[in-house]
Amino acid sequence: MSDSTRHYDLIVIGGGPIGLSTAWQAARRGNRKVLVLERYGFMNERGGTSGAERHWRLQYTQRDIFALTLEALPMWRELESLTGRKLLHAVGSLWFGDTEVKTNEGQISGTARAMDEMGVPYEWLTRPEIEQRYGFANLPGHYEGFLQRDGGTIDVRGTVSALFQLSQQQGAVLRAGVQVTAVRPDSDGVTVETAERTYRADKVVLANGAHANDILGAWGVELAVGLYELPLVTVHQRKGEPERPFWFAFQQPTDEDTNLFYGFPPNPWSTSDDLRLGPVFEVDGLEHADASKGLPAPRQVERVVDWATAHMPWVDPRPAELATGLAMLPKDPGRQFFLGNAGALVDGGENVVVSVAGWGFKFIPLWGRICADLALDGTTTYDIGRHALVPSATPGIVE
Ligand SMILES: Cc1cc2nc3c(=O)[nH]c(=O)nc-3n(C[C@H](O)[C@H](O)[C@H](O)COP(=O)(O)OP(=O)(O)OC[C@H]3O[C@@H](n4cnc5c(N)ncnc54)[C@H](O)[C@@H]3O)c2cc1C
Incomplete structure (x- = not known):
């Protein structure tokens, strides 16, 4: 035609x-x-x-949205089989931090209850277990969380x-x-x-x-939305590190921002040892999408580097590459x-x-x-x- x-x-x-x-x-x-x-x-x-990867997860705090991830999974499998390319990489989805804090991503304790109800398996982990198993350092004493093994990384x-x-x-x-x-x-x-x-x-x-x-x-x-230009921060991983899951740190907000950070392991479909980190700060909203610059706010990058320096001894926290992604989030x-x-x-x-x-x-x-x-x-x-x-x-x- x-x-x-x-x-x-x-x-x-x-x-x-x-x-x-x-x-x-x-x-x-x-x-x-x-x-x-x-x-x-x-x-x-x-x-x-923008960027190479996104977080795949089954778990949601809200049961109706949780049910939709379960519906999406066979459709991803169909897409993979039609194209002969693996798109969902089940490296695991690790959520840890303050289990009661409510964020745009959900809440750890409420999501664990939802997984119990939905029959989705997970492993509950204490702070010492999270540190020993995955190498995080100096996490606050009350941090806990879970690993859901079917989650991981999507090849964008x-x-x-x-x-x-x-x-x-x-x-x-x-x-x-x-x-x-x-x-x-x-x-x-x-x-x-x-x-x-x-x-x-x-x-x-x-x-x-x-x-x-x-x-x-x-x-x-x-539509009542907030528009945020979020940093994508790539760093080098030190050599010979074991495989880790995708992780998301749920923390109480600071006066400055939402204080939420996440990170991917090196992408399984890439030969590079580099990995990507990011903050989810709903601050400095843009008036319009065309106002995005393609460069992250230096202070937001500094916050990511500070978090990695404090808690991720397996990476060199100096950014090897910087990019941004334009997130549009409902205000509600x-x-x-x-x-x-x-x-x-x-x-x-x-x-x-x-x-x-x-x-x-x-x-x-x-x-x-x-x-x-x-x-x-x-x-x-x-x-x-x-x-x-x-x-x-x-x-x-x-x-
Ligand atoms: C930093 C970041 C991290 C994220 N992490 C995750 C995650 O871990 N897990 C997850 O599930 N989701 C995540 N998301 C969200 C996910 O990436 C988006 O929901 C998804 O990529 C949006 O796809 P889209 O097709 O709606 O929008 P886009 O990819 O933005 O596509 C919209 C298209 O419309 C075109 N367009 C705009 N206006 C016009 C017009 N007038 N005429 C014609 N074309 C037009 C644009 O050029 C663009 O190509 C993240 C987003 C960001 C920014």
Whole structure:
């Protein structure tokens, strides 16, 4: 099909992993004309999908979201088998720290209870066990946590390239360098404007990440989100170290920031001994995604280096490489994602599905399925009620 066909069954706006996953899941149903419009290039790292790795975990404090990771797992396996490439690496997911502190990631004690209920195995570890087994040093005396062995690391670039190939194989049309400037739904479908031309679609999926409010703003609607340019800090590991899991340190916030740090082991698919660390500080929010600089705030890097110096004797804490990732997080940590139909936001909004914000990489194959279900069937069997797009008491704001 040539691009002179300007009417599509489905137009996906944004060619990041969620957009590509949606295109794949929709196109594989057959007999559907699917178009993806991407502002930059496919596999760009200018938005939420920069860097080589993301944390895969089954465990969640919230039972409904926990159930969704269990649904996502076989879909990851299918993606791996279709592309012949391992994407989920079960190096383990270690959560430790203050077991009662509540964070955007969840809470250790509440998550342990959820794992008990969901029948997901884990090993509870005391501070001395965490230090002896994994080499951390000088952890506060009350720190405890767990290891969940099925968690670990997701190969980000492998995933995005797999979705790029699969969506094309299934016949989706992928267009790079096309910025959507407006999306106008009505009762019969949706008009999609770009600088070059106007498209028409029965349905649209908005998967343009940190730029979602650029489109929704024209409807007089704004998703309540915080935008943060988070540091990705690569350091050298000292030679001959044993394998370690992904880890996340849950700590009480300081006056300055949320005081949360995480780290990956060296990526199993790489020959390098380097590993990546990061903070999850919800401070210094950006007004707009285009204000991101691609360079981390020096103070945030200093905080990571200080933490590594104090607690990680197996690394050289001086940064070997610095990059950033643009995280868009719902202001209400209870919701976690914006995922659903836009029917409650604007006339004709039932023809638009929105999937943006949150720590969403672990859900990529599932989010694509859900977006395709919502767009093409008008409904989905998955429990996504918590993430629905419903206007709040403040006019125009979706909290
Ligand atoms: C530092 C960091 C760490 C993270 N860690 C984890 C983790 O450990 N586990 C986890 O599950 N998740 C994690 N996440 C979240 C995860 O990476 C994101 O949820 C996911 O990568 C977002 O994918 P996306 O397709 O929604 O967005 P993006 O990859 O940002 O894609 C959106 C695309 O839309 C395009 N676009 C924007 N506007 C337009 C327009 N007007 N027209 C056309 N195209 C447009 C953009 O160019 C972009 O390519 C992390 C995120 C960050 C930043």
